[in-house]
Structures are given as structure tokens and as C-alpha cells.
Amino acid sequence: MVSEKTVERLSLYRRVLQQLWAEGKETIMSHDLAGLLHVTPTQVRRDFMQLGYSGVPNIGYKIRPLLESIANFLDSPSPQSAVLVGIGHLGLALLANFAGRWRQLAIRAAFDKDPNKIGQTYHGCRCYAMSELKKVINETNSIVGIIAIPGDGAQNVCDQLVQAGVRGILNFSPLRVKAPDYVFVEHVDLSATFEKVAFFARKMKYYEQEGNWKTESGLIEDANETLTTNQ
């Protein structure tokens, strides 16, 4: 079937296509879209091939039906719910973005162990006690659980979410949680990502000192060459 990367890109395509449509554009060619997202035109065409949506040679892709095709592919026919565990700064950021903002996919409930937070409403989303997890997940028919707690309890929370019936977990804790194979798990590890960026940033600097610039693909001789050809 379709790969994770393709699904992610389809989500990106949709966002810029919506923007383009709002600006009055009706068609788009693979290389223009590729340019906006900094991927290759071939990649765009391949992804749309997976979608089953065909463009027309010499014209490109018609944005409106393409958007419908993406929505048809990515979105659930009925609205989908998610729940959030952990209302720290990160949890609030997620609520601000995903609590009820989208029609088809939204965070509909939140949980925290802090008694002061239970019963409160954050960005339109009510906070419940962990003991109500299963009940609320059943009531809201949520299929995704988001773990946004600092660390230790993550596996425990994950188990409870699985127990309650979610089919997907988005884990922001630094612990790798384990779920049964019929549950999709995605880890977003901010520390590791931050360290990675710093690592490669430093390497760039290193090559600068050596007189060589590092690119994604390898080393090149002259820095000014890239600087000028780039923009």
C-alpha cells in the first residue's frame, strides 16, 4: 500500500494546494508544486500516482479535484477524534492547534493527573482525570492518543490508551513506548531532533573552516558558487 512518507507529503501538498486555490489558481504543474515544497517533480508525480489522480500533459493537475482526491484518500469519511494525555506547555500547544480546529480530525478530550487541571477547559477542550480515560475514549470514539507527558509514566499511559481502544499513538515523551502490532505508534523525540540539528549544524561549520561546504549530497569545492546559484 502507501508509505508513511507519501502520506506525510500528501498532507503537505494539501496545505499548499489549499493556499493556491484560495489565491485563485486552478491548475498546478508538478515542477511548480515541487518548487514550493523543495522536493523533486518526479516525487510529486509519483505521489499523485499513488493517489490515483491523473493530471493532463502540458497543463498539469487541476487543483480542485486534486484536493478532493487527497481529502478522499487521507481523511476519514466520518469525523475522527483524538485524546491528549498531559497538559503541560506542549499539550497546550497541541490543543491550541488541534482542538476542534479541523472538522474531520480534532483533539476532543484531554487528561492530566493534576487535580487543579481536572474539570477545567483548555482551548475548548475539557480536562478529565486519568481514571476516566477508557470511558471518555469510548464516548468520543477516539482512535488516536497523544502522549505529552515528561517521561516516566509514558509506557503506562500507552498501555492504558491501547486498553481503551485507540489504534494510533503519537508519543512526544522521550521514552520509546511499545504497543501491540495492531496499534500504529509514532515517536516525536524533541531532544533527539534538537541534538541532531546541532550535530549537523556543527559539521557544516567544520567544513566551512576547512574551506569546503557540506551539502546534503556531499562536499563541494567553492562556497560562493552555491551561495550565488542558490537564490
Added chain:
Amino acid sequence: MVSEKTVERLSLYRRVLQQLWAEGKETIMSHDLAGLLHVTPTQVRRDFMQLGYSGVPNIGYKIRPLLESIANFLDSPSPQSAVLVGIGHLGLALLANFAGRWRQLAIRAAFDKDPNKIGQTYHGCRCYAMSELKKVINETNSIVGIIAIPGDGAQNVCDQLVQAGVRGILNFSPLRVKAPDYVFVEHVDLSATFEKVAFFARKMKYYEQEGNWKTESGLIEDANETLTTNQ
């Protein structure tokens, strides 16, 4: 050169190795470490091979020197700084985690366009006006810039960061920013990630309805055809 994925995993290894060391463990074997992180033992050995650190057959890897080797590889010899642009919920979450908590790598300054925030201190990190970006980046010798603003200004901020001399950018905005080849850019797209998890969660559900389950041991039916890699 070493791949991004390897760098990310080294960061993960380090975290659990530190934990193990704190618990009094002195050596670890590839398959035990692999079990903790849900990767294969071969992967672990391969990553350590890249490091240049050798274990001993029948014993495993000595945790203390391994940790030093990872630190030596991942960390800068001198402390490194990063700056944050955008003090919303997400920015606060990042500050809470990375403002001065680590010795070698920390967020040392923050920026926002809100006049009420400028001059304030958040999690020990002072907020400056965007006009001071270049000056502060130079003073703190920052090589990483983190973009945590909602959307539109992202490319502009990115350009300013590059102009000011950063070599790595961690971008949380939904816009894909473009930087010269000598700057490493990492996109963390929360919307796309959220949609991806929901998508695959739904597929899992779909197969449940079809009567096909993925199990611990493998697939009962042919879910394999349609479900791609879980991790």
C-alpha cells in the same frame, strides 16, 4: 559520513545508557539495548561500528566508555547555543526543556514580536526584539535557530537567521522554509504528523472490521499487503 538516522539513534542510545549506568549496570549487550529501544541488535552493532567503539565478544559493550564515545561523537567540544524565535505555547515547551538544562547544548536566547514579551524572562531565557537577532546570535555564538511561530513569517525569519550566521534550523512552522545548502534544515510538522497517525490508525481499524489482525507473531491474513512498516 554518518546518516541522520544513525545520529538520532545515538542520541536515544545515550539516554537509555545513562539511565542504565545510573542503575549501576556496567555493560550491555547489543540485543538487550535493542530490546529496550525496539530496534534490531544488528542495527545497534552497526551504529556503534560507525562510532568506532568496539565491544567485546561474549561480554558486550562497557557502558561508561561507550557513553564517552557517544558524547565525543555527538557533542561539541565547547558548549553550543541555540536561539528560539516565537514564544507561544510551543516555544515555552521548548524553553522548559532546553533552556540551560544541558551543559553542552542549550537555548540561550528567545525572540518574539510581541512588545509585552520583550524584556521578560522565560524559563531563565530572556526575550529580545527581532531587531536584535543578529547581534544576540553573534554574542551568544549560536549556531542553531528554532522557528516556533505559527506560519506566515517563517521564511522571513529563516532568512534572518541564516543572515545572522546560524548553520542549522529547526522549523516547527507548517511552512517549508528554504535555506542555502550550507545550512542544515529540519522540519517538524505537527499537523502532518498528526494526520499521518490518524490515517494509519484508521487503517488499523479498517482491517479490524475486515476481520484481519496484525498480531505479535505476524499477520493473520494479508494485512501485510496494505499496511506498511510500523516502525
Added chain:
DNA sequence: GTTAGTTTGTTAACAAATTCACAATTATAC
């Protein structure tokens, strides 16, 4: 010191993802 039983390091095979290259197709100009 020898043997048995593990685990490492690494080569080779495999798998996934991306890009190349080009035939097929279409609009436009004339």
C-alpha cells in the same frame, strides 16, 4: 589448555525510497 557456548564486527543480501529517462499524450501555434 582445550572445548563449548556466546557475542561481536562486517560482508553480502535485501528492502525501501528516490531519481532518471523516456514513451505517451496533450495544448498551442501556425
Added chain:
DNA sequence: GTATAATTGTGAATTTGTTAACAAACTAAC
């Protein structure tokens, strides 16, 4: 209507990342 130029769709090649398999290396037991 035909020629021209441009763009799509996709098999093949390439690149990148992962896993299997096994020789070499080591410990421990005797």
C-alpha cells in the same frame, strides 16, 4: 491539420537504509 513544445506516467536504475548470516574473538567451565 500538422508540427512543435511541453508535461505527464512509469519501468528501470540508483541510492539509501536495514537485516541476515557467519567468521573471528572472547569467556568460562572443566
